[in-house]
Amino acid sequence: MxxxxxxxxxxxxxxxxxxxxxxxxxxxxxxxxxxxxxxxxxxxxxxxxxxxxxxxxxxxxxxxxxxxxxxxxxxxxxxxxxxxxxxxxxxxxxxxxxxxxxxxxxxxxxxxxxxxxxxxxxxxxxxxxxxxxxxxxxxxxxxxxxxxxxxxxxxxxxxxxxxxxxxxxxxxxxxxxxxxxxxxxxxxxxxxxxxxxxxxxxxxxxxxxxxxxxxxxxxLPEMRSIIGAIIGIVIGLLIGWVVAFLVLTAILAWAFVGYFSIAANRLVDRPWASLGIGIAILIVGAVLSLLLFISIVGIPLGVALFVAIGIVKLFGSVTVSACVGLYLRGLLRRSAPPPSTAGRTGWTVIGAVILGLVMLIPFVGVVITGLAVVAGAGAASVEAWRRLRLTTV
Structure with a gap:
């Protein structure tokens, strides 16, 4: 109703x-x-x-x-x-x-x-x-x-x-x-x-x-049954999404271990600059995608740009997860040697779990993780641009 x-x-x-x-x-x-x-x-x-x-x-x-x-x-x-x-x-x-x-x-x-x-x-x-x-x-x-x-x-x-x-x-x-x-x-x-x-x-x-x-x-009493059904559907979707996200995070962290390590260090060194760049990339991209969807000719390009925004956000999330996981490892194992590829992957997945738990904090959790992912997207994009320039020089 x-x-x-x-x-x-x-x-x-x-x-x-x-x-x-x-x-x-x-x-x-x-x-x-x-x-x-x-x-x-x-x-x-x-x-x-x-x-x-x-x-x-x-x-x-x-x-x-x-x-x-x-x-x-x-x-x-x-x-x-x-x-x-x-x-x-x-x-x-x-x-x-x-x-x-x-x-x-x-x-x-x-x-x-x-x-x-x-x-x-x-x-x-x-x-x-x-x-x-x-x-x-x-x-x-x-x-x-x-x-x-x-x-x-x-x-x-x-x-x-x-x-x-x-x-x-x-x-x-x-x-x-x-x-x-x-x-x-x-x-x-x-x-x-x-x-x-x-x-x-x-x-x-x-x-x-x-x-x-x-x-x-x-x-509100008239809407309780509807709300209950919606909550059940959302919980089921969230469980599937969490499992898929953790698996995808592990795959990316394993395949691009060096890339995400450098992007995580950049996020620690330049958090505010990374946040500004991440906001610029994501929102300008979203606005341009919306404008392309308005015109029939631009729909394919709009779809491609929309998918690219999703990839940037995903890389930003993995970057933040790597940052959180490796920071936690540093606290627990101060004198340990640098982690192997498998170790970095594992700590990145742990960081992703911590990021998900932070998101569950009422009111502020979504804001904190959202800003962190956007900042991570900025750091990941800068590192991707740096590597692209090196390959074209």
């Missing part, structure tokens, strides 16, 4: 996917024309910068006036009196202390917004806090465990969380999915409030809501 909730969730998922696709496509276009990649342990961007900026490190401090878009990744990413166009950040903690950006896409453990987002805000984190000083010029689409929303949102608010507290102003409508909803005494909501929760929202005296407050039923 297709419910209103499933339709809305599908629309939100498509919107989020579209935003991320456009963000990554912008990054690849930048990489294709040779923009500078800044990466290191501690990175500081200052001054007036032109062109798209792509930066990563343990800590990233951005104090620059960036005339174009910004892509940043790291453990701690801080924007302090920084201006930029559309901004895309993946980190453990994102802190926009001041300044202004265009669209902001932030994926992290903790996201704190105290400055200005001139257009839309799209964020997924464990904790999201929009301070009272913050302004969002467009819509805010948020997903988190805990959420504290102050400041002003000029558009609509769409949020899913365990706990949501609204103490600021929302000019548009509010659509919430949460266990606990608190609307504080200083909250101002100029549109309707729609919520999905087992308990009634706590609306403090003094809160101003111009529209209606409506609860939407989930109708």
């Amino acid at each position: 297709v419910t209103e909730k499933s339709i809305r969730m599908s629309h939100r998922a498509m919107s989020a996917a579209l935003v991320l696709l456009l963000a990554l496509f912008s990054l690849f276009a930048t990489a294709a024309v040779g923009q500078h990649l800044r990466d290191g342990r501690n990175v500081v961007l200052e001054g007036d910068l032109t062109g798209v900026q792509f930066t990563g490190g343990e800590t990233v401090l951005i104090k620059a006036n960036i005339a174009d878009d910004l892509f940043a990744a790291g453990r701690y990413v801080t924007l302090e009196d920084a201006t930029a166009g559309n901004t895309y950040i993946a980190a453990f903690e994102v802190d926009q202390r001041s300044g202004a950006v265009g669209d902001l896409v932030a994926m992290a453990h903790t996201v704190i917004i105290s400055g200005s987002v001139e257009d839309d805000l799209l964020s997924a984190a464990r904790m999201i806090r929009i301070a009272s000083s913050a302004t969002i010029g467009g819509d805010a689409r948020l997903a988190a465990e805990n959420m504290d929303i102050g400041g002003k949102i000029a558009g609509n608010l769409r949020a899913a969380a365990k706990s949501v507290t609204i103490s600021g102003e929302v000019a548009g409508t509010v659509d919430l999915l949460a266990q606990k909803i608190v609307i504080g005494p200083n909250a101002v909501i100029n549109g309707d409030v729609t919520y999905r929760s087992e308990v009634e929202p706590e609306i403090a005296e003094g809160a101003k809501i111009s529209g209606s407050v409506t609860k939407v039923e989930s109708n």
Whole structure:
């Protein structure tokens, strides 16, 4: 049964996917024309910068006036009196202390917004806090465990969380999915409030809501039998896929042992550069494949390119597996001689199993393994290009 909730969730998922696709496509276009990649342990961007900026490190401090878009990744990413166009950040903690950006896409453990987002805000984190000083010029689409929303949102608010507290102003409508909803005494909501929760929202005296407050039923019990059948099918397919993947990983690791060893070392030495290159190759390839599928003449080439993307992802996965497996071997056998071909193959398979277990971690597992495989694809592609150049010289 297709419910209103499933339709809305599908629309939100498509919107989020579209935003991320456009963000990554912008990054690849930048990489294709040779923009500078800044990466290191501690990175500081200052001054007036032109062109798209792509930066990563343990800590990233951005104090620059960036005339174009910004892509940043790291453990701690801080924007302090920084201006930029559309901004895309993946980190453990994102802190926009001041300044202004265009669209902001932030994926992290903790996201704190105290400055200005001139257009839309799209964020997924464990904790999201929009301070009272913050302004969002467009819509805010948020997903988190805990959420504290102050400041002003000029558009609509769409949020899913365990706990949501609204103490600021929302000019548009509010659509919430949460266990606990608190609307504080200083909250101002100029549109309707729609919520999905087992308990009634706590609306403090003094809160101003111009529209209606409506609860939407989930109708989840009617879908349990369908969900159970789908889960059974998925489990069967996953078991078959896991076995096939491990066998294929062993075959590739055995056949190209030297290649994957060098690619794994490159991934360790240049993780951020490998991630940027991997993203560029995979997403630009996917976009080009889609464009080729649109035209009848380009369909065969589109199919070939789509298959090539799958091969690149597979090689990226084997590269990461080799990296993880050999690192584990180094921890367990510090004084042991270098492994044989059979040994490297075995440790690569063990690395693939560990990678699969990490993927099972709720919420963050898929993100971690996905980024790792993309980085591995970048390292594997660079090594393949290096060998191709050597054979053509």
